[in-house]
Amino acid sequence: MVKQWEILESKNRFYCDGRCLTGRDIGVFIFALILITITSGLFFGFDCPYLTYRLSPAVPVFAAILFLSVICFIFRTACSDPGILPRATPDEVLYLERSNITSSPQSVALPGRTIEVQMHTGHVIQLKFCSTCKIFRPPRVSHCSLCDACIANFDHHCPWVGNCVGLRNYRYFYSFLMSLSFLCIYILAFNIINIVLRAQDKPSFADAIRDTPATIVEALICFFSIWSVLGLWGYHTYLICRSVTTNEDIKDTWNTSRRGAHMKNPFSRGNPCLNCFAALCGPLPPSFLNLRAIVTPDNNNINMSPTRMMNTINIDETRQYQLDDNNYQRHSSPVPPHSDRQQNRYPSYDYV
Amino acid sequence: MEDTTRLTNDHSIKLFIQRDYSEGTAVKFQERFPAELEGRIDRQEFIEILRDINRFFADAEALSCTTFMENCCTCLTGYLLLLCMPTHYEKCVKRAAKYIDEKNESVLNPHGIFMVDPMEKGLRCIEVCITNAHR
Numbered sequence: 001m002v003k004q005w006e007i008l009e010s011k012n013r014f015y016c017d018g019r020c021l022t023g024r025d026i027g028v029f030i031f032a033l034i035l036i037t038i039t040s041g042l043f044f045g046f047d048c049p050y051l052t053y054r055l056s057p058a059v060p061v062f063a064a065i066l067f068l069s070v071i072c073f074i075f076r077t078a079c080s081d082p083g084i085l086p087r088a089t090p091d092e093v094l095y096l097e098r099s100n101i102t103s104s105p106q107s108v109a110l111p112g113r114t115i116e117v118q119m120h121t122g123h124v125i126q127l128k129f130c131s132t133c134k135i136f137r138p139p140r141v142s143h144c145s146l147c148d149a150c151i152a153n154f155d156h157h158c159p160w161v162g163n164c165v166g167l168r169n170y171r172y173f174y175s176f177l178m179s180l181s182f183l184c185i186y187i188l189a190f191n192i193i194n195i196v197l198r199a200q201d202k203p204s205f206a207d208a209i210r211d212t213p214a215t216i217v218e219a220l221i222c223f224f225s226i227w228s229v230l231g232l233w234g235y236h237t238y239l240i241c242r243s244v245t246t247n248e249d250i251k252d253t254w255n256t257s258r259r260g261a262h263m264k265n266p267f268s269r270g271n272p273c274l275n276c277f278a279a280l281c282g283p284l285p286p287s288f289l290n291l292r293a294i295v296t297p298d299n300n301n302i303n304m305s306p307t308r309m310m311n312t313i314n315i316d317e318t319r320q321y322q323l324d325d326n327n328y329q330r331h332s333s334p335v336p337p338h339s340d341r342q343q344n345r346y347p348s349y350d351y352v
Numbered sequence: 353m354e355d356t357t358r359l360t361n362d363h364s365i366k367l368f369i370q371r372d373y374s375e376g377t378a379v380k381f382q383e384r385f386p387a388e389l390e391g392r393i394d395r396q397e398f399i400e401i402l403r404d405i406n407r408f409f410a411d412a413e414a415l416s417c418t419t420f421m422e423n424c425c426t427c428l429t430g431y432l433l434l435l436c437m438p439t440h441y442e443k444c445v446k447r448a449a450k451y452i453d454e455k456n457e458s459v460l461n462p463h464g465i466f467m468v469d470p471m472e473k474g475l476r477c478i479e480v481c482i483t484n485a486h487r
Contacts, residue, residue, distance in 0.1 A: 072430050086474040091366045101370060117373045135476065139373050153377065267376055281423040283413050283441045288474030
């Protein structure tokens with residue numbers, strides 16, 4: 001029994017029978033995890049006992065909450081489907097070739113054609129054809145070469161989480177940055193407090209440091225990470241308020257001064273609060289890939305169960321009968337592939 | 353193997369109703385009547401089906417207090433709430449799929465038309481299959 005995730009053409013890795021996926025290279029992600037765990041572990045092991053006794057037990061409790069949120073968000077970002085768009089079936093490609101939805105004539109091959117979309121704000125957006133996925137890329141969709149897939153609302157491919165950041169995991173990525181910033185600041189602050197308090201009890205500063213050598217290690221790690229993490233968090237807060245993705249910001253897509261006229265971002269909802277609300281608490285579609293569905297011969301074609309079509313013949317069903325070496329009358333006791341897929345469509349443990 | 357997925361053969365034609373991106377990236381399908389369906393089904397009836405599908409997805413994509421509360425609660429429980437209950441979006445998608453099933457059985461199949469749930473295509477298009485052999 002082959003499942004969809006086993007035959008998916010993108011370069012992702014799959015775990016737990018298609019329930020989780022990550023990008024191809026997870027080395028940097030493992031490194032980030034180890035760094036966060038070691039730093040927090042050193043904090044809990046060396047600083048917390050003294051701080052609990054000296055200040056309050058709330059110190060390790062809050063640190064534990066922050067650490068658990070960081071782990072939760074990084075795994076959620078790393079292991080969820082960022083919004084991978086399924087590739088077009090051969091039928092779709094044929095239909096696109098013959099249709100007149102693009103402005104180019106049919107003699108032009110698909111990769112050379114574009115679709116023009118007139119937005120409600122007056123922009124005209126060009127939708128280009130993706131030769132790998134064989135689709136006209138919707139607005140804000142970009143093809144990630146590392147994952148080899150078109151991602152909806154593509155932000156960037158983050159090596160630290162080993163996955164693309166897109167429509168479905170952007171809010172987890174943002175929450176990860178936020179909680180990691182707080183964790184870094186928290187650990188750094190209490191490292192300093194720890195050293196200062198110990199220095200008050202001990203004759204010299206050096207003695208205090210000798211008591212807790214791990215504190216200096218943690219402080220250094222936090223100090224060097226804090227600039228990038230806090231900087232990234234601030235940058236993404238700015239992007240969220242403007243409703244711009246990293247990809248669009250780098251390419252300067254909504255540059256107002258370039259064309260002279262005042263070009264408003266058509267995806268912005270007007271005010272920063274609403275943009276934040278939409279990005280972080282807005283509705284989230286389920287995964288577009290049905291990763292755990294079982295592959296049947298006509299998974300890529302239309303699944304018409306005979307009872308539905310009332311005695312019409314589908315060339316694919318004929319092929320199935322031929323393969324089965326049964327006679328034609330078999331369709332009276334149908335195997336309904338479509339309804340099977342319907343059951344698999346909404347599995348109860350679709351974590352991705 | 354790929355040869356069997358021919359667009360037109362003696363039995364069926366497949367056409368794909370594309371997404372309408374003029375209002376943004378929210379899920380909305382183009383409410384236009386494909387020329388291939390001329391004569392098979394009433395124009396207004398088909399467009400009404402598309403409009404109803406768009407209404408389900410507009411409801412799914414709406415920013416409301418329900419989605420806000422849902423997202424806050426799922427975040428606070430460490431996303432364990434998602435194991436217990438489907439999200440509002442998933443419920444709307446299921447409703448749209450059920451609606452398409454009903455319309456297939458009642459209105460479209462008698463005319464030799466079969467509409468596929470757009471979720472099967474990753475919400476990129478609605479696949480409509482027309483059979484000739486029926487006539």
